[in-house]
Amino acid sequence: MSMPFDDVVIAAPVSVPYQRFSDKRANYWLGRALSMLRETSGMGPKDIDGLSVSSFTLGPDSAASLTQHFGLSPRWISQEVTGGASGITALRKAARAVQMGDANIVACIAGDTNPKGGFTDLLDSFSTDMSAASLPYGAGGPNASFALITKAYMAKYGAIRADFGLLAVSQRENALAYPNAIMKKPLALEQYLNSKTIASPLHLFDCVMPCAGAEGYLVMQEKTAREYGLPFVKIRATTERHNAYASDNVQLRTGLAVDADALWAQAGLPPTDMNLVQTYDDYPVISFMQLEDLGFCDKGKAKEFVNRHDFTTSGDFPHNTSGGQLSGGQAGAAGGFLGIVEAVRQLTGTALGMQVENAKFGLVSGFGIINYDKGLSCAACVLESGQ
Amino acid sequence: MIRLQVCNACKSTHYPERDICPSCWRDTLDWQQVSPLGRLTTSTVLHTSVKPEWADKLPLQLGLVKLDAGPNILTFLSASLNTGTLVTLTFNDGVFTAKETL
Structure with a gap:
């Protein structure tokens, strides 16, 4: 350890x-x-x-x-x-x-x-594999990669678009209280479901806005x-993993699943002790996978979890309390910092938006570097309020 | 047949292009003819592109194919195909296209 x-x-x-x-x-x-x-x-x-x-x-x-x-x-x-x-x-x-x-x-x-x-330039210089094996196929970028992943996830675990929509809608509610969020208007589930298709099954509100x-x-x-x-805040535990499950045909799990037990063991806490959770949400499906792989629910059961819990800041499972990237925007690599920065604010009682009451422990996870078929890097940390 | 890199030492097949063999780390990769057969594992219909040159070609059928030879390949689809369909890949003008194996 x-x-x-x-x-x-x-x-x-x-x-x-x-x-x-x-x-x-x-x-x-x-x-x-x-x-x-x-x-x-x-x-x-x-x-x-x-x-x-x-x-x-x-x-x-x-x-x-x-x-x-x-x-x-x-x-x-x-x-x-x-x-x-x-x-x-x-x-x-x-x-x-x-x-x-x-x-x-x-x-x-x-x-x-x-x-x-600028986003096109960013993708052109992103990685050798993205240039060789993804961009020549219509230059969908991460939208195409995550559409393929999302479709396979839905087929395997029975999740439907409305399940992902619950996550997006609750994050929009959180974003309305967060002054820096790019998205300022409420989002109803109907709007989420009826928005234009980007890459099936992904629609507009499944995707982040580069900024x-x-x-x-x-x-x-x-x-x-x-x-x-x-x-x-104090650091109870951390973990990272790259290129896990390389032989999986489609990415339906992240490397967090490899190290979750070690993470919670180092933290000396179970997932149920977390007062807030910040996952990396460039698409809802990857937040679902992080919640599952970290043990907040069983594999494939994020669909039930999001229906059973209230993911808003004042709910019973405060998640992406700044609105995340889906409602806050994705400022490139800063998207990988948004969760930890928001968690530190919440755990020090200095939230810019709505404050989670009595927040003592928080989990932050990250996921990145979509190459052509899979995202390669993931990491997580368990933080504790110093108050 | 399609051409992919095969390691002369450990016989593993790789895609996209690698510089050393990721299975055994030897400098023994060689471009060889391999089976174009595989299975469609997921698909999407792409309605937006980050590059304007694709605008008039949208929407595009894309899929991920698990080749019998090993690697995953993101590829165009010749038509809308169901997950699990057995497919054959062809390589033209620098890109793969998968069609249903007949």
Whole structure:
């Protein structure tokens, strides 16, 4: 089993409000995350000695070149490449660096820009396999890959579109209270069901809207957070896995299923102790799989689970309490940070939208890097309020 | 027959193109003729594309095929086919198309 994280904590969750399109560089959005981290924590370029960056649209830049760009002189840097899992894989590395004394305060930031046509460019440079084995087939991108997965999932487990719709509709309700959400109008199940087809069985409200934005948080020792008067959360357990179940014909399970037992064992808690859950929701089906693979319900039973529980922030299973990406928008790699940043806000009593009452424990999971047939990276963490 | 990479050492077949054999890590991949037969495991009708050049070709029938030779291939479908249909792949102009095996 992985070693515990001792007194390493997460603080200063920040979200740079998203925009549908932006002509600014990714550097701007990442820089805005740093300025918000400074406003929130009081820690500036002289205090930050570790930098973790996650971005798809950095172009020629890297975590290393950004140190000069942002006036930092860190003694530890890292660049995350796991997309939708990057909020948690960044945390895992940063927390170990702080725990071992290789850094005192690590700024973990993720962000992307989105000029008009930017999403097409992003897919063109995404991966060798996407270019070779997915884009030549009509350039559906992730919509096509997830349509294939969703159809197979529905056939195997009997889920219907209205089951996925319940998740989308409850997240829209959460988003209406979250000031940064791109989607501002209520969504009824009828609208979800009647929206236009993107790639059968996926319709419009199954898909995220690409946008520009950034997210960030700080990792430090608990005593540092206390010195600066920052609310914080503790790290009970983490896990990540890449290219699991490689021989599955269609992806109906994620690598989280490999490591879920170890995750809960390290946390010393069962799934039923979680007061809030944030899954990576670029399509509803993948949230269903995360809930199943992490043990919130049996495999194939997310359909019943979502019908039996209220997924809104004030419900009995608060899920994607910011509205998630489905209602908040997908700011590239920042989508992989949205869940952890929102969880830290909820667990420190600083929600921007509706606050989950008495939130003590939270689960965050991530999923990313759709190559051509499968998503390759997944990660999860169990967090505990420091209050 | 279709051409895919086969490892001369461990005989495993791979798609998309690899640089070393992902099964045994030897530098012994070779392009060879393999069986074009497989089974459709899932499908979709694509109504939107991120690239404008596809706009007038939509909607497109796509599917995922598990080849008897091993790999999964995302492919065009010659028609709307049910999951489980036995299919034969052809390769033209850089893309695969699957049609029902007769």
